[in-house]
Amino acid sequence: MCGIIGITGTSVVTDRLVDGLKRLEYRGYDSSGVAILDDRVIKRERAEGKIKMLEARLGAHPIDGQTGIAHTRWATHGVPNETNAHPHLSGRVCVVHNGIIENFLDIRQELSHHEFVSETDTEVIAHLVDEALSAGLPPIDAFSQSLKKLKGAYALGLIIDGEDNRIFCARAGSPLAIGVGENEMYLGSDALALAQLTSNLIYLEEGDWAVLTPESYEIFDVNDKAVTRPVTIISGGPAMAEKGNYRHFMLKEIYEQPETITRTLENYIDEFKHAPNLPHELDFTDIDRIILVACGTASYAGMVAKYWFEQIAGIPVDVDIASEFRYRQPVLSQKALFIAISQSGETADTLAALRYCKNNGVKTAALVNVMTSTMAREADIALPINAGPEIGVASTKAFTSQLTALAAITLGAAVSKGVLSAARQEALIKSLIKMPRQVKDALELDGAIEAMAFDFSKAKNAFYLGRGSQVPIAFEGALKLKEISYIHAEGYAAGELKHGPIALIEDGTPVVVLAPFDALFEKTISNLQEVVSRGASIILITDVAGAQHIGDMVKNIIIMPTAHDFTAPIITTIAVQLLAYHSAVHLGTDVDQPRNLAKSVTVE
Numbered sequence: 196m197c198g199i200i201g202i203t204g205t206s207v208v209t210d211r212l213v214d215g216l217k218r219l220e221y222r223g224y225d226s227s228g229v230a231i232l233d234d235r236v237i238k239r240e241r242a243e244g245k246i247k248m249l250e251a252r253l254g255a256h257p258i259d260g261q262t263g264i265a266h267t268r269w270a271t272h273g274v275p276n277e278t279n280a281h282p283h284l285s286g287r288v289c290v291v292h293n294g295i296i297e298n299f300l301d302i303r304q305e306l307s308h309h310e311f312v313s314e315t316d317t318e319v320i321a322h323l324v325d326e327a328l329s330a331g332l333p334p335i336d337a338f339s340q341s342l343k344k345l346k347g348a349y350a351l352g353l354i355i356d357g358e359d360n361r362i363f364c365a366r367a368g369s370p371l372a373i374g375v376g377e378n379e380m381y382l383g384s385d386a387l388a389l390a391q392l393t394s395n396l397i398y399l400e401e402g403d404w405a406v407l408t409p410e411s412y413e414i415f416d417v418n419d420k421a422v423t424r425p426v427t428i429i430s431g432g433p434a435m436a437e438k439g440n441y442r443h444f445m446l447k448e449i450y451e452q453p454e455t456i457t458r459t460l461e462n463y464i465d466e467f468k469h470a471p472n473l474p475h476e477l478d479f480t481d482i483d484r485i486i487l488v489a490c491g492t493a494s495y496a497g498m499v500a501k502y503w504f505e506q507i508a509g510i511p512v513d514v515d516i517a518s519e520f521r522y523r524q525p526v527l528s529q530k531a532l533f534i535a536i537s538q539s540g541e542t543a544d545t546l547a548a549l550r551y552c553k554n555n556g557v558k559t560a561a562l563v564n565v566m567t568s569t570m571a572r573e574a575d576i577a578l579p580i581n582a583g584p585e586i587g588v589a590s591t592k593a594f595t596s597q598l599t600a601l602a603a604i605t606l607g608a609a610v611s612k613g614v615l616s617a618a619r620q621e622a623l624i625k626s627l628i629k630m631p632r633q634v635k636d637a638l639e640l641d642g643a644i645e646a647m648a649f650d651f652s653k654a655k656n657a658f659y660l661g662r663g664s665q666v667p668i669a670f671e672g673a674l675k676l677k678e679i680s681y682i683h684a685e686g687y688a689a690g691e692l693k694h695g696p697i698a699l700i701e702d703g704t705p706v707v708v709l710a711p712f713d714a715l716f717e718k719t720i721s722n723l724q725e726v727v728s729r730g731a732s733i734i735l736i737t738d739v740a741g742a743q744h745i746g747d748m749v750k751n752i753i754i755m756p757t758a759h760d761f762t763a764p765i766i767t768t769i770a771v772q773l774l775a776y777h778s779a780v781h782l783g784t785d786v787d788q789p790r791n792l793a794k795s796v797t798v799e
């Protein structure tokens with residue numbers, strides 16, 4: 196959510212800043228801007244819209260220098276326009292910021308003799324530091340003292356007119372990394388931003404602030420004490436976020452799933468012993484309750500896992516939406532295990548839930564894709580999903596890897612509780628090992644699903660129905676469709692529809708029914724009949740046995756590879772991803788960067 200990049204060095208920076216912004220565009224893309232120190236003079240260009248608008252602006256009004264900061268915005272305070280775009284300038288000070296300054300109105304009042312030009316919370320930071328400079332404080336003190344006045348969340352970078360090449364930066368609540376180069380230092384919201392520039396990153400810790408020059412960096416903690424932080428070597432290099440021959444990152448990421456699921460399995464399953472292989476700290480022996488907390492797609496992974504943990508390991512599970520968790524004052528037990536599920540590992544509400552549990556003495560784990568993220572660093576146990584960088588704003592491969600990891604963790608929990616017979620363990624492990632092949636086969640249905648998406652994409656509203664562990668996949672299918680095609684869609688437990696929402700079914704309303712041939716198949720088909728008799732137009736996602744059973748009752752059938760009940764939700768996910776993707780492509784939306792969204796939601 197909002198992307199920041201900065202470079203201070205000995206050669207010009209504008210092109211590289213813009214390149215970094217493009218890599219960060221998935222974090223927000225409603226406006227962007229660059230500010231440069233050119234011979235100690237600040238020059239700035241900003242533009243509303245995508246980064247290409249900024250590039251056009253820079254083409255017409257070139258600016259360059261050896262130090263600069265840049266920003267791509269996801270609006271919180273103030274509409275997305277040029278005036279509200281970062282960097283914000285006051286007097287000698289120019290700032291980029293990710294997060295929310297909660298006391299910005301108080302600061303604006305305190306500085307009422309200043310002229311504020313934007314509607315943003317960020318602008319107060321520039322005014323605060325400029326006020327302190329005008330009062331005669333040296334830049335370092337002006338910066339550090341201003342930080343003390345800020346309440347809320349921030350990752351920020353700042354340059355000062357009239358100064359040598361230097362970037363001031365700070366983090367509290369929002370992630371920020373320093374990149375170490377040769378005669379050059381960098382600042383970035385994440386490793387992707389800096390992938391082209393360096394592999395040596397230093398992740399600032401809560402409350403840290405720093406001063407970067409081309410040759411050096413100095414880091415201070417929240418009490419202004421000089422500190423050292425470890426340098427992390429990032430692997431992956433510049434290619435880590437390329438689209439290859441795919442039209443969209445989302446499609447590439449959908450197609451990566453046989454491989455990403457394999458990588459996840461390798462981490463949690465011993466394929467030779469046919470046994471789960473969990474990190475030793477993840478010990479379920481004394482755990483009597485699991486709390487799964489996440490947002491959006493990741494929360495649906497948690498909902499599927501509830502079925503698994505309860506049915507297979509016999510451990511009761513609470514699944515909470517992160518934005519509600521800490522405010523409802525949940526009853527916590529010392530024998531509970533909290534697991535945050537998050538692709539980015541930075542989602543503000545999920546992180547706050549993790550901290551809430553940690554502060555209340557609950558053992559915490561974080562199931563994340565980004566192992567250098569704040570959640571991975573703060574949780575007692577960091578659990579990787581190894582899906583690789585996910586750039587498409589709509590989550591796909593991270594979701595199936597979250598599910599895969601949670602499936603394997605369930606088996607590990609069941610083994611440590613002594614409730615998994617050898618025969619059942621063998622059957623369930625085998626079903627996991629078969630998954631990459633089944634996902635590959637499911638991807639062969641791409642063409643057929645694309646054809647179905649043509650009519651489907653003409654709908655204004657759609658429903659997704661499922662039972663059992665397919666219910667969260669119905670939610671996920673509906674969310675995927677909404678966010679990238681802008682078609683209104685709702686997922687429902689198939690048995691729940693008649694308690695109200697069925698009133699919305701009319702002639703031609705599309706209803707996607709997820710019904711592999713399992714113990715609940717007949718019941719789901721009864722619910723399908725209820726909507727058919729009210730005019731619904733069905734897309735049935737089932738398997739070979741389900742298709743045989745249904746005969747020619749339904750015209751549009753997607754026949755998925757036959758999977759074990761345990762892994763079936765992961766397999767049906769492929770179909771709902773492709774259906775949403777092709778609907779969006781038919782409609783011509785911006786699939787990888789849908790309107791109003793951002794990949795990493797670092798504000799509440």
Ligand code: F6R
Nearest residue numbers: 491492493537538539542589590
């Ligand atoms: C939907 C989507 C979001 C994320 C949610 C949590 O496609 O991507 O719903 O799942 O914002 O993000 P993470 O997993 O990074 O915590």
